[in-house]
Structures are given as structure tokens and as C-alpha cells.
Amino acid sequence: MQNILEIEGLAKTYDGGFTALRGVDLTIRKGEIFALLGPNGAGKTTLIGAVCGLVQPTGGTIRAFGEDMGRHWRRLRRRIGLVPQELSTDMFDSVINTVNYSRGLFGLGPDPDRVEEILRSLSLWDKRKESLRALSGGMKRRVLIAKALAHDPDLLFLDEPTAGVDVELRRDMWRQISALRERGTTIILTTHYIEEAEEMADRVGIIQAGRIRMVEETREIMARLGRTEAVFTLAQPLEVVPEALDSFPLVLASDRLSLVYRGGDGTGQGKAEVARLTKALIATGVDYTAIDIRESNLEEIFVNLLEHADAEGEAA
Amino acid sequence: MSLFNARSAWTIYKHELARALRTALQSIIAPLLSTMLYFVVFGAAMGGRMDSGLAGVSYGAFIVPGLLMLTLLSESTSNGAFGIYMPRFTGAIFELLSAPVGFAETLVGFVGAAATKSLVLAAIILGTARFFVDYSIVHPVFVLGFILLVSASFSLFGFILGIWARSFEQVGMVPALFVMPLTFLGGTFYSIDVLPEPWRSIALVNPMVYLVNGLRWCFYDTADFPVMLSLAMTLGFLALCVLIIARIFATGWRLRS
Numbered sequence: 001m002q003n004i005l006e007i008e009g010l011a012k013t014y015d016g017g018f019t020a021l022r023g024v025d026l027t028i029r030k031g032e033i034f035a036l037l038g039p040n041g042a043g044k045t046t047l048i049g050a051v052c053g054l055v056q057p058t059g060g061t062i063r064a065f066g067e068d069m070g071r072h073w074r075r076l077r078r079r080i081g082l083v084p085q086e087l088s089t090d091m092f093d094s095v096i097n098t099v100n101y102s103r104g105l106f107g108l109g110p111d112p113d114r115v116e117e118i119l120r121s122l123s124l125w126d127k128r129k130e131s132l133r134a135l136s137g138g139m140k141r142r143v144l145i146a147k148a149l150a151h152d153p154d155l156l157f158l159d160e161p162t163a164g165v166d167v168e169l170r171r172d173m174w175r176q177i178s179a180l181r182e183r184g185t186t187i188i189l190t191t192h193y194i195e196e197a198e199e200m201a202d203r204v205g206i207i208q209a210g211r212i213r214m215v216e217e218t219r220e221i222m223a224r225l226g227r228t229e230a231v232f233t234l235a236q237p238l239e240v241v242p243e244a245l246d247s248f249p250l251v252l253a254s255d256r257l258s259l260v261y262r263g264g265d266g267t268g269q270g271k272a273e274v275a276r277l278t279k280a281l282i283a284t285g286v287d288y289t290a291i292d293i294r295e296s297n298l299e300e301i302f303v304n305l306l307e308h309a310d311a312e313g314e315a316a
Numbered sequence: 317m318s319l320f321n322a323r324s325a326w327t328i329y330k331h332e333l334a335r336a337l338r339t340a341l342q343s344i345i346a347p348l349l350s351t352m353l354y355f356v357v358f359g360a361a362m363g364g365r366m367d368s369g370l371a372g373v374s375y376g377a378f379i380v381p382g383l384l385m386l387t388l389l390s391e392s393t394s395n396g397a398f399g400i401y402m403p404r405f406t407g408a409i410f411e412l413l414s415a416p417v418g419f420a421e422t423l424v425g426f427v428g429a430a431a432t433k434s435l436v437l438a439a440i441i442l443g444t445a446r447f448f449v450d451y452s453i454v455h456p457v458f459v460l461g462f463i464l465l466v467s468a469s470f471s472l473f474g475f476i477l478g479i480w481a482r483s484f485e486q487v488g489m490v491p492a493l494f495v496m497p498l499t500f501l502g503g504t505f506y507s508i509d510v511l512p513e514p515w516r517s518i519a520l521v522n523p524m525v526y527l528v529n530g531l532r533w534c535f536y537d538t539a540d541f542p543v544m545l546s547l548a549m550t551l552g553f554l555a556l557c558v559l560i561i562a563r564i565f566a567t568g569w570r571l572r573s
């Protein structure tokens with residue numbers, strides 16, 4: 001079995017009449033890290049809620065581990081973990097109690113060694129006796145992760161796991177998530193930090209206004225839509241781009257003082273071409289005083305895509 | 317495929333009891349104190365001048381079952397209500413909804429814990445009452461059974477209340493505005509036979525009358541109504557609550573969005 005989750009035509013219209021999901025089709029492969037990206041209100045949390053039993057779908061089917069979620073929820077939910085977006089839990093409990101509680105709630109007997117392992121891996125062991133309300137926000141989020149891991153789920157949902165977490169903790173969390181994948185856990189996470197998706201995700205899905213706009217391998221998106229941009233600051237203004245450089249995708253800036261290269265893909269091909277370009281510039285006698293070179297990132301791709309989708313939506 | 321996760325239910329049950337211990341002052345001491353005040357005022361201080369209407373039962377002893385019922389009903393209702401309202405309020409309910417637990421585990425866990433608290437409270441009240449009034453129990457096994465039944469029924473009722481409520485006020489409102497006054501007027505302090513008409517007939521519409529009388533029969537073997545009527549009404553109420561909760565779980569009403 002390759003697909004761990006198969007969602008078909010999933011729809012949700014809330015009681016107030018607002019439609020948050022408009023027929024979502026999504027397939028998650030076993031063992032992957034899948035990043036769900038989308039602007040605020042796109043329907044990410046609703047989608048996760050529908051799989052985890054917090055939201056009642058108004059249409060569509062959800063199959064997990066090859067079985068229908070609606071019919072076999074009791075068995076399937078044991079294998080699914082959820083770290084919610086909101087820091088919502090009994091704040092008066094101690095760290096270790098709340099993690100033990102989660103384990104028991106999912107039908108597993110006590111296992112102090114495993115719980116210790118989880119708490120240590122999240123640097124919570126020293127804080128195990130503290131009451132949750134005495135912890136900082138980032139620490140509370142780790143406790144929620146520990147709770148979700150307490151029953152060793154095969155499929156883990158992380159709804160904005162690094163929201164409000166400082167850079168160091170965030171990197172640390174990325175390591176945790178990678179470690180989980182090593183153990184064979186399939187992970188679906190939502191995030192607003194595109195860097196995060198770029199860094200960790202095998203595949204990226206973009207959701208907007210309740211529809212999945214695109215699902216692709218992170219590497220492929222980068223390769224297909226990634227660009228290298230190099231700006232050469234010229235020593236003397238140029239009237240036109242010399243003919244000898246016609247083979248390069250070059251544009252002369254309006255002040256004629258800089259030459260802009262935009263090309264390549266997200267795999268480094270652009271950088272190599274810029275290197276060739278530097279030689280060609282010297283060979284043609286074009287002098288420059290500075291080079292500014294950078295790769296477009298997923299963030300730009302994402303923003304572009306959404307703007308594109310918006311324009312399409314308005315045109316339709 | 318199992319239909320009941322005993323471990324999950326047990327986990328909820330333990331967790332709820334632990335929460336009660338953390339708030340022991342509120343869940344045990346406060347109701348105990350207010351019940352004792354009734355015993356002191358009505359039983360010990362004024363009781364000597366009052367006639368219970370039952371041969372061989374002092375007034376102080378007469379009011380024991382009613383006062384016990386008064387505390388049991390309001391405590392069971394609010395325990396049952398807060399047990400489920402709190403996680404709804406904090407959002408912690410997400411974990412319950414995403415766990416492999418359904419109607420049965422949730423009921424056994426939450427309502428079982430609420431009923432257990434009521435039982436403990438009842439035992440403490442009965443023990444403490446001994447210091448103020450001299451009473452005896454004719455049918456101890458029935459007392460235990462009836463207390464259990466009533467605690468479970470009203471914990472279930474409270475559970476429904478806790479799912480229905482949208483604010484803390486609403487959770488507190490029903491026990492304070494309905495359960496408590498109706499029990500108070502339901503023959504806790506007098507036999508409804510002493511009421512003049514039309515009050516007597518009006519009193520018969522009050523369901524608490526039958527509960528108070530049922531428990532009084534278990535204590536002293538006499539009551540205004542046949543005990544079977546009390547038992548049947550309590551069982552009917554219990555069944556109704558279970559049905560409503562089953563329906564709530566099937567539809568996800570106010571639990572899932």
C-alpha cells in the first residue's frame with residue numbers, strides 16, 4: 001500500500017453557510033513529508049479537522065491506510081496524531097501527566113520508557129513535572145507535539161508547528177520532524193514559512209479558497225519555476241545589449257547602467273549560465289563593477305502562483 | 317474490531333477524578349459545608365420544635381434524605397456539566413474528538429467520574445450528618461443503589477447541559493435556577509401531604525418530589541408515594557438522557573463543527 005491517505009471530493013460548508021472546502025482531492029504517500037501551503041483562511045485547518053474528526057465534512061470521502069475513515073474511525077484514529085494550530089489543552093496538568101493521558105486516551109497502556117524518550121527528544125524531560133501554564137508558548141507547543149506522539153502515530157498532522165517559535169527552536173523542530181520521518185512516520189504539515197516547506201517537504205500542496213491549486217514535488221516546483229537572477233552593475237552605460245550576448249536572457253535596465261539576467265531553473269543551471277555570461281561579458285568588452293546574484297525561492301513562486309490563480313479566478 | 321476501548325474510558329475516568337482532587341475545596345468542601353449548615357439550623361437548632369409527621373423519626377432525621385438529595389442533584393449536574401464544558405471551553409476537546417473514543421467511552425469516563433464524586437460526597441455528608449442528627453437507615457442497600465442511580469442520571473443530565481451551554485453562566489444557571497429550587501420545594505423539609513390544595517397538586521408535577529420521596533423510603537421505609545414510582549421515574553430519566561447523548565454523538569451537535 002503506497003497511499004496512506006486518499007481524499008476525494010472533500011467539501012465542507014460550515015453551519016453559518018460559509019464554504020471552506022470546495023471538493024478537495026489529495027493523496028498522501030506513505031513515508032513522505034507533505035507541506036500544505038496557503039493563505040489565511042484557505043481551508044488548511046478545516047481539511048486537517050475533517051480527517052481527524054473535528055470537522056464534519058459535508059461531502060466527499062476520506063480513506064486512511066486503505067480503509068474508509070467514516071466506517072473504521074475507531075481503528076484508524078489510533079494510528080493518526082494531531083498537533084493543533086491553537087495551544088489548546090488543560091493548562092493545569094503537568095507535562096508528564098498530560099502526555100500519559102494522551103497515550104491512554106488512544107488506548108495504549110503505560111510505557112514510561114517510551115514517554116521518557118519522547119519528552120527527552122523534545123527537551124521536555126527536565127520540565128516534566130511543571131504545570132503547563134508555567135511553560136512558555138514554544139514549550140507548550142512542544143508539549144502538544146509530545147502528546148500527539150504519545151501513541152506513536154503512523155500519520156501525523158502538524159498544523160503550523162513552528163508558529164510563534166524562535167529560529168533556533170524552529171530548526172530544532174525541523175530536526176525532530178526529520179527524525180520522525182526516519183522512523184517511518186508520514187507527516188502532513190501546514191506552514192506559512194515557505195522556507196520550512198522548502199527545507200523539509202518532499203511534496204508541496206497549495207490550497208487557496210478551499211481548492212487545491214497545485215501538488216508537486218518540492219524539487220520539481222523549484223526546478224520548473226525556480227529562476228536565477230543576476231544584476232550586473234555596469235562601469236559605463238550601454239545603448240543596447242551587444243549582439244554577441246544574444247544567446248543569454250538579458251535585459252538592459254531603463255537607466256542603462258545595469259544588465260539583468262533572468263533564467264535557468266531551480267537546479268543550479270542558472271548559476272552555471274551566469275558564470276559563462278561573466279566570461280562572455282569580458283570577451284565582448286563590457287565592463288562591470290558589481291554582480292548581485294540570487295535564486296528565487298519557493299516564497300516568490302508561491303506568491304506568483306496565487307496571483308496568477310487570482311487573475312484567472314477574476315477572469316472566469 | 318473492538319466496540320469499546322476500556323483503556324480510553326479508564327484514562328478519562330482517572331483524569332477527571334484527578335481534576336476533582338485538584339479542586340477538592342470546590343467539589344467536596346463547599347457542598348459539604350452548605351449541607352452541614354442546613355443540618356445545624358433545621359436539624360439541630362429548630363428540629364426539636366418541629367414534627368416530622370413520621371412516627372419514630374425526628375425532624376432532624378426526616379430532612380436527611382432530602383438534603384442529601386439536594387446536594388447530590390446539584391453536584392452531579394454541575395460535575396457532569398463542567399467535565400465536558402471545560403474541554404469545550406479551552407479547546408482541549410480536540411484530543412477527545414480525534415481519539416478512538418466514542419459515545420460509550422466518553423460516557424463511562426466523564427459520567428462515571430462525575431457519579432463517583434457524587435458518591436464520595438454522599439458518603440461524607442452522611443458520615444458528617446451523624447454529628448448533628450441521629451438517624452438510621454432501614455434499607456442501606458437501596459440507599460446505595462438509589463444514590464448511584466440518581467448520581468448517574470443527573471451526571472448524564474449535566475453532561476447534556478455542558479454540551480448545550482455556550483457560556484459559564486449557562487452551565488451554572490440550570491442547577492441554580494431549576495435543580496436546586498425544585499428540590500428545595502420537592503418535599504425536602506416537609507411531607508407534601510401537609511401542603512394545602514392547590515399547592516399539593518402543583519407539587520405533584522415537580523419531579524424532584526418523587527426523588528426525595530424515593531430516598532426517604534430507602535431511609536425510613538415510608539413515603540408519600542410508592543417507591544416503585546420513584547424508581548421508574550428515575551430509570552426513565554436515565555434512559556432519556558442516554559438516548560439524548562447517543563443522538564448528540566451521532567450528529568456531533570456542538571461537539572464537531
Ligand SMILES: Nc1ncnc2c1ncn2[C@@H]1O[C@H](COP(=O)(O)OP(=O)(O)OP(=O)(O)O)[C@@H](O)[C@H]1O
Nearest residue numbers: 014016018020039040041042043044045046047573
Ligand atoms: N467553525 C467555523 N464556523 C464557520 N466558519 C469557519 C469555522 N472554522 C473556520 N471557518 C472559516 O473557514 C475558512 C477556512 O478556515 P481554516 O481555519 O481552515 O483556514 P486556514 O487555512 O487554516 O487558515 P490559517 O492559515 O489562518 O490557519 C475561514 O474563512 C474561516 O473563517
Ligand SMILES: [Mg+2]
Nearest residue numbers: 044045085159
Ligand atoms: Mg489554520
